Amino acid sequence: MATKDVVGRHGENLVARRLEEAGWRVLERNWRCDQGELDIVALDGDCLVAVEVKTRRSAAFGSPQEAVTREKLYRLRRLVAAWLSAQERHFREVRIDVCAVTLPAAGAAIVEHLRGVE
Template structure:
């Protein structure tokens, strides 16, 4: 496994723990279809949330959330629709969130949760 893959996997673990501790139910992790992958699919009450996780070791290349472009968001919306077609999940509404994880050289990961990114 490449170092960047390990950092990304760790960030996804941190994000999954973060939403679980907030009382959410994780339905899927790393769900794949021909169009791509959703990092985390979770329920926040009866609202389905597709979560894109971005992890960085530093701000050298910008804030992790800056990597989620308009093009990426459009893709996430298409992937979320594909997930809904593939699963029978009774949901009131759907949104896309971004969880940005920064891993300092020492100490705990810093987690920033951006809700309803459009």
């Protein structure tokens, strides 16, 4: 049985690979500061995107996207601001996306990409 960390890492790897295949440029993975962690920071064209990845093996405890609460979004906004303040480059557009990954017992992973989560 896979641990929560292994399941989460698998979901993040899957999402990072899909983003790159879609032409995105991944700038950071698992960027950390004293306020927390950003799973993926990437460029979608000229837009900087912080991607929160939530991975579940089933919906027994709710869907992956349900784990992104209002409080989590508030923390993600603070983390994005911290990441941006550490950069020399400026970005005209910034958004937060959520990638909800479900890993069924059989078959391919199901990935739902929610863009511009408010």
